[in-house]
Amino acid sequence: MALQSYASPLEKIWHYTYLVICALIFLFLIAPILIVIPLSFNAEPYFTFTEKMLALDPTGYSTRWYDMLLTFGMTNPDAPRDSSWWADTWANAAWINAAKNSVIIGFFSTILATVLGTVAALGLSRPEMPFRRSIMAILISPMIVPIIITATGLFFFYSATGLANTYLGIVMAHATLGIPFVIITVTATLVGFDHSLTRASASLGADPTTTFFKITMPLILPGVISGALFAFVTSFDEVVVVLFVAAHDQQTIPRQMWNGIREQISPAILSVATILVIVSIALLTTVELLRRRSEKLRGVSPG
Amino acid sequence: MSDAVSDPSRSETLTTADGKPLKAALARAQARNRRRAFYLVLPLLLFVVVTFLIPIGQMLSMSVNNPAFYSWKDRDTGEKVPLMVDLRAWFDENPVGTEPDEAAYAALAAGLAHARETKSIGQIGTRINYEVSGTRSMFTKSARRAEKLEPPFKEALLDIDEDWADPRLWSAMRNASKSFTVDFYLAALDYTRDADGNVVKVEEERAVYILLFKRTLVLSAFITLLTLVLGFPIAHLLATLPLRHSNLLMIFVLLPFWTSLLVRTTSWIVLLQSQGVINDVWVATGLIGDENRLQMIYNQTGTVIAMTHILLPFMVLPLYSVMRPIDPSYVRAARSLGATSWTAFRRVYLPQTVPGIGAGGLLVFILAVGYYITPALVGGSSGQLISNLIAFHMQKSLNWSLAAALASLLLAGVLLLYWLYDRLVGIDNLKLG
Numbered sequence: 001m002a003l004q005s006y007a008s009p010l011e012k013i014w015h016y017t018y019l020v021i022c023a024l025i026f027l028f029l030i031a032p033i034l035i036v037i038p039l040s041f042n043a044e045p046y047f048t049f050t051e052k053m054l055a056l057d058p059t060g061y062s063t064r065w066y067d068m069l070l071t072f073g074m075t076n077p078d079a080p081r082d083s084s085w086w087a088d089t090w091a092n093a094a095w096i097n098a099a100k101n102s103v104i105i106g107f108f109s110t111i112l113a114t115v116l117g118t119v120a121a122l123g124l125s126r127p128e129m130p131f132r133r134s135i136m137a138i139l140i141s142p143m144i145v146p147i148i149i150t151a152t153g154l155f156f157f158y159s160a161t162g163l164a165n166t167y168l169g170i171v172m173a174h175a176t177l178g179i180p181f182v183i184i185t186v187t188a189t190l191v192g193f194d195h196s197l198t199r200a201s202a203s204l205g206a207d208p209t210t211t212f213f214k215i216t217m218p219l220i221l222p223g224v225i226s227g228a229l230f231a232f233v234t235s236f237d238e239v240v241v242v243l244f245v246a247a248h249d250q251q252t253i254p255r256q257m258w259n260g261i262r263e264q265i266s267p268a269i270l271s272v273a274t275i276l277v278i279v280s281i282a283l284l285t286t287v288e289l290l291r292r293r294s295e296k297l298r299g300v301s302p303g
Numbered sequence: 304m305s306d307a308v309s310d311p312s313r314s315e316t317l318t319t320a321d322g323k324p325l326k327a328a329l330a331r332a333q334a335r336n337r338r339r340a341f342y343l344v345l346p347l348l349l350f351v352v353v354t355f356l357i358p359i360g361q362m363l364s365m366s367v368n369n370p371a372f373y374s375w376k377d378r379d380t381g382e383k384v385p386l387m388v389d390l391r392a393w394f395d396e397n398p399v400g401t402e403p404d405e406a407a408y409a410a411l412a413a414g415l416a417h418a419r420e421t422k423s424i425g426q427i428g429t430r431i432n433y434e435v436s437g438t439r440s441m442f443t444k445s446a447r448r449a450e451k452l453e454p455p456f457k458e459a460l461l462d463i464d465e466d467w468a469d470p471r472l473w474s475a476m477r478n479a480s481k482s483f484t485v486d487f488y489l490a491a492l493d494y495t496r497d498a499d500g501n502v503v504k505v506e507e508e509r510a511v512y513i514l515l516f517k518r519t520l521v522l523s524a525f526i527t528l529l530t531l532v533l534g535f536p537i538a539h540l541l542a543t544l545p546l547r548h549s550n551l552l553m554i555f556v557l558l559p560f561w562t563s564l565l566v567r568t569t570s571w572i573v574l575l576q577s578q579g580v581i582n583d584v585w586v587a588t589g590l591i592g593d594e595n596r597l598q599m600i601y602n603q604t605g606t607v608i609a610m611t612h613i614l615l616p617f618m619v620l621p622l623y624s625v626m627r628p629i630d631p632s633y634v635r636a637a638r639s640l641g642a643t644s645w646t647a648f649r650r651v652y653l654p655q656t657v658p659g660i661g662a663g664g665l666l667v668f669i670l671a672v673g674y675y676i677t678p679a680l681v682g683g684s685s686g687q688l689i690s691n692l693i694a695f696h697m698q699k700s701l702n703w704s705l706a707a708a709l710a711s712l713l714l715a716g717v718l719l720l721y722w723l724y725d726r727l728v729g730i731d732n733l734k735l736g
Contacts, residue, residue, distance in 0.1 A: 011644055022540045025533050026555045032570035032612060033562050039573060048583045069426040116347040123343025128336045133345060133730075137721070140730050142355055142602045144721050146673020149691040151708045152697055153358030156707075176354040179347065184733055197419060222380055237563045240675055244697070257565045261680050265572065273566040283552070287561075 040270035109174035117182030143180035165247035178231025189223025222294035366707035371430035372479035373625035401410035415449035432477035487708035523671035534618035542626035601683030625659030
């Protein structure tokens with residue numbers, strides 16, 4: 001937004017004030033996320049910058065909290081770090097186990113949400129779909145309905161059907177929560193999809209399955225992957241349903257963090273947070289690249 | 304010849320190659336297409352019905368039906384055992400307000416003895432305890448001795464605990480015998496029943512739910528306003544910058560959006576707590592003294608700050624998508640016609656952004672009303688919202704029917720807003736980055 005040449009002095013002042021205000025708002029958005037990164041290397045168990053850290057003294061920094069992520073919960077953390085130590089970590093460390101659970105649950109719920117969601121989005125984006133609006137409203141509603149209500153309902157339902165305390169129950173619940181994101185991203189990709197391509201494919205003798213895998217799928221793939229990433233993040237960050245329907249030993253990363261924050265918050269939480277921030281930066285980059293690719297594929301140029 | 308004259312339309316009916324009327328063939332093809340589209344959606348629809356709609360339906364039924372007083376599911380066999388059979392029969396025979404007689408006490412004693420036998424007395428006591436607090440121990444205590452009670456049962460029971468004569472208790476037991484009750488909704492709205500079964504307001508100091516609903520609405524509205532105030536300038540900046548720059552700045556909005564909710568909440572705890580970064584900076588710069596560090600977390604302030612930060616992207620993104628296509632020449636035209644920059648903004652630019660304000664505002668408000676995690680972690684006691692109370696009744700007080708009633712009320716409000724959103728904005732226009 002360039003300043004016009006006819007701007008009065010007052011307008012010039014306002015323009016620069018406005019830019020400063022915007023900068024401050026951007027700072028408000030980003031600073032809380034970045035602040036945890038240096039703090040997670042604190043050598044002391046505090047949540048603020050120590051004098052040594054401010055003086056950039058190397059002794060003020062340490063990776064002890066990252067180390068704690070590996071050792072916490074181990075049977076013998078002080079043993080020499082050979083292969084059996086790592087085996088012990090892999091089998092017993094609380095955070096490692098939580099990470100394993102999170103990845104397993106996230107993986108399966110993403111697959112479920114993406115497959116069902118993509119197929120449904122194909123149907124929903126057809127103009128002849130009956131009750132399109134109402135069905136869409138139902139399918140998006142898990143994103144809108146407060147999570148505590150969903151969790152309460154699932155608690156009653158799972159207790160009655162025996163799905164409580166099972167991985168299947170959590171995977172199904174997380175898939176439900178991820179589905180709206182898949183529907184939204186895939187239908188957005190399908191807007192402006194050139195249907196003459198599928199007709200051309202059909203007229204050249206391809207059956208609908210071949211047409212889908214050879215023509216439609218490659219074109220909507222960026223949208224599908226973005227949707228899948230959204231679904232994965234939703235599952236990976238979900239704590240309320242897990243608290244309500246999972247067994248006590250079914251720990252996930254967010255649940256472990258939740259417990260950590262509620263009981264005694266330690267800088268180990270900050271090191272987990274740092275790792276998660278780096279993961280989200282990677283995810284954001286992937287989604288952005290996919291979006292650009294999708295625009296290129298569909299011939300939509302930005303701007 | 305005469306045929307063609309009498310029915311001209313027939314001879315002109317178009318047919319397909321195999322001789323069927325074109326209209327019918329077209330209708331059939333369309334019906335087939337509709338079915339095809341529907342079959343694609345069907346699996347997901349069924350999945351969502353099972354994992355989402357049925358659970359919510361079950362919650363709604365839980366809010367009007369709590370069978371704890373009259374039905375017990377045996378843990379080992381899974382069999383359903385009816386409880387308090389005689390007492391319920393007595394309630395059926397005698398109208399509301401009847402003074403409990405010897406027959407009623409006899410039925411109660413038999414019911415208590417049976418409940419102890421089936422190990423269901425805890426459930427019964429808890430159920431009545433929702434209505435009349437402090438009665439749970441009375442039930443367990445009396446049930447322990449119910450086996451050996453001798454007639455007259457009235458005196459025998461009153462001998463164990465004289466509160467058995469409390470008319471409120473009898474009214475509560477009568478209500479708990481019904482398979483359909485709106486009492487949990489009454490409780491969720493700070494009403495209760497007196498001894499005669501009339502609906503009355505609860506005492507001032509026990510009325511918490513309306514207060515919490517109000518607080519939830521007020522805080523959500525305030526947070527929505529804050530996100531608008533903060534979101535509008537940056538959405539405007541992003542929309543007017545060349546795309547190369549705005550895509551880069553967009554990262555500032557999208558990174559929080561992609562970052563774990565718990566991470567963002569943790570960050571605010573780190574920043575805001577009394578020994579945290581912000582207080583340290585203020586003390587170091589001499590703005591405040593070391594001894595009066597500000598309490599910015601574990602209260603409403605903490606909830607508002609953290610939730611504003613978390614919900615801000617949901618305001619910026621819809622605003623941005625509305626502002627981007629606004630043609631800058633409108634404002635320029637207004638300026639050239641003599642409007643000051645403020646008038647041009649207010650009269651020309653702002654009206655064009657109203658759809659974005661509406662979409663963002665509704666979305667943020669809907670999400671804020673149901674927020675749970677952030678208030679639970681940073682809200683302390685004054686920053687709790689209605690969701691936290693639902694969780695409390697689910698996990699701590701174990702009054703599930705009350706939790707379900709509160710959740711149903713919240714759900715009704717959210718669905719109303721969702722419907723409004725769909726009418727005004729359209730769910731199809733929901734965008735994620």
